[in-house]
Amino acid sequence: MLQALHTGTLSVTAAMVMTAVAALMVLISATRKSYPGFRLLSLGHALLAIGFILSAFRDGVPSWLPVIVANYLILTSAALKFDGICLFYDGWSARSSTINHAVSAVATLVLGYFLYIDPNINARITAVSSAYSVILARTAAVPFRQKKIEISAVDWVIPFAHSLLIVILGWRTYMAATSDQIIDFINGDLLFRLTLMAAILAAFMSFAAYLMLAHRRIERELIEARNQAETLSRTDSLTGCWNRRHFEEQLQREFERAARYGTAASLLIFDIDHFKAVNDGHGHDIGDVVLEEVAGRMRHSLRATDLLCRWGGEEFAILVPTPLPKARALAEKIRARIAEEPVAPVGSVTVSAGVAELEPGESTERWMRRADRALYRAKALGRNRVEQDPGEESVGSLDRLQWSASFHSGEPALDAQHKSLFEITNRLMAVGSDDTSHAAAAAIFDVLSDDLRRHFAYEESLLVRIGYKYMDAHKAEHERLLSLIGSIIARHEAGLVSTADAAHAISKDVIFGHILSEDRNYFSALCDAAEKSASTV
Template sequence: MQFEAMAFLEKLDTATLAFIASLVFLTVAVLFVVVYFSRRTYAGFGYWVAWQICSLTGFVVFANRGPEPGPYSILLTNLFLLTAPALLCHGFIRFHDLRSGRLLILTNYLPVALALAAQFHFTFVVPDQQSRIVVFSLARMAVLIRCCVELLRSREMRTSPSFFLFAAILLVLIANDLFQIWRIWQPAAEIDSWGGANIKFALLVGIAGDILGAYGLLLLIRERLERELDAARHNIEALARTDALTGIWNRRHLDEIVGLEVERARRYRQPVSLILLDVDHFKSINDRYGHAAGDDVLRQIAALGRHSIRSTDTIGRWGGEEFLILAPGTPLANAGHMADKLRRAIADHAFAAPGRVTASIGVAEWGIGDDIDSWMRRADAALYLAKQSGRNRVETAEIGEHDQAIVNQA
């Protein structure tokens, strides 16, 4: 199998492979540039554009230097092909908002700078092709390993399907660099910097890695866009169900929750109570202190209500100065105590403009003979009775004989 692979590589033409690689990198670079200037992109994408341009330039210089490259073409090829993965890594750091100090980011380019200095030495001072290959491979391995570390630091990346794609690409590139170093150390190793099987294999790996890497980066952007769209959709749905003034649920959401709780009560034979609260003399507060003061009263009562109920209860603004609390698993007596606790909290609270504010509350437990409308009417009747009886009080709606409480039917 190994000999068949080597024979296949020997048949390939290096110039043709280099030309194909240049075309692939040119296509991807153009795609990235178009996306960068015509679409919304994220932090780090500019570095990925630079990564593609550096890779393209490096392969173009390599394709044009031929089997007997000059010293400057060698340095230029190494410069662009080593800077490219450093830019890719920098893009990951920015894209995932990984907290890295300026010094730490500069170390991303340190292997590139050291390798170029060594390449200059082994090109002009002490010409040594084997040392140049080892230096190049070691430097690129260092940058690629740093890239792997940055991917592991990102929680977003670790949970992304593209993580495995990038991990596979980086590991293959690192393995290729290790293979190049191992091959150099073999006794009587023949080094061919143009037509050797190792060069052709590296070109094939570069072509495949660039295509898959570009796909992975675009997949990362699509995943983030989908997450942001889902979050925006959830926010819009929450806003559509939330009262803009008080921040608690609005009537639309309460209507749905009431229906669900009634169905649950019917199915599981569990009690559920409804608490209807109305702010006393609210029109007088608006007339005397202004609508801004009235709005502040509503916001503070909503906050008091949130702190007075259990996590299983639901509170919302029913309309105007009326609030509704739904208490599942709560019989009438317990709901009455809960309502009175809230009434006292409101009466004892120091409001900014009016000072003291009171509320009247009606409580009704759902009964077997109730539908939603009759249940609401009984709670509203209890609230009206509290108003008529002097306000700042709680009244409960007793269940008639035909509306026996389901807690007694369990």
């Protein structure tokens, strides 16, 4: 059967197949997304096509062209395809590439020796086939040396095609080394024809494998891109922490896991102390630096099982699968770590924290509300501290605001008004939930609304007198709070919000969010004005 096949015809067929494959790969590289190595693979197939043509057509050409040049092109094509596949699998190295090209060079020198010095066709066949087999074997092993990917069926296609060629070349080497001297290469070396046929099959299989490998790579990149986009949609771009959306989903999962298996879970909420003063005094760029630094120090204190989230603004939340004592110890560790080293150029930065452990049968909303309440208590007690909400037995004690000497502004009338607003809010918190209590709460709301208006008017006149530079922003905040209080009172009167929730909202926004936060920003200006007045007297 092999005798009936014409070597020249097979060579032309093989060359046409190699050229077509090379052209298609170049077209793909130019018009579609391709990967490192595709152009080298294309060039390898093109050189192989030229080599086969030169090997088959010898009449009327110098012997060095079909023997030395043709075989050198064939061996170089194999070396280039090795480089291309290595690049595709991200496993290329200069050392591995040099070995193949060195093998090609040595085999070419041997060809020259057995062509001009000691003419011997069998020796030349043995040299070329052996060198070709070495390079093909190294190429077939490339997919299996990679540790980044899991080997699948498509990764076996190229090794299989190369192994088929290696078997034929090995047979050819053996026959050339053990048989009589071949006189007529074209008609005498039947295994060369078989090699051409195997090369055609290998070219088709390799091309199909390249396409399948590229398709697999594109699919994986699409999956990675989708996962990355999903991660970005759940990540805070400034700090790299998880965002609120992701945290709330994980909080629900942890809640369900704790309910099912009875495991412990605690929630830690942190707030950077006097962060508005940082933004106002240093600018938002420096504020961002502080947020990033605080987030980094928190992250370095956590385990892989702990979940850190930027809750919003200067607030961070951490979900930990531990009981309350360990969660509080972790919060103290984080608080101390943040406070121990200044943040340039701001200086000392501190945080307040509230900690609450999930109770059996408790909703996630109540759990978070208790952690929030513990945070407010920490801020009310002077900041740079950790407070915990141990559960139902202590709710009453945590529902009462405690006035502290650390809240004094240095302006007696102002401090008296602040303390009065504390007491009015405490009266609201002490009110029950029946109809009579609802009416009593409504009366307290009226007193609170009137006192708050008078307080804001006095405070604004005071700030105008001392020339407070953020007066406009402070006045706008007053207007926002009055509007908020009016909305809360209206919803309470309509029965849409309970007295407890209304009192909690007022304590959060008015007491903690404004009196113990925003108002403290002008205390230094008050002191400066008082000192200036004393010096003039």
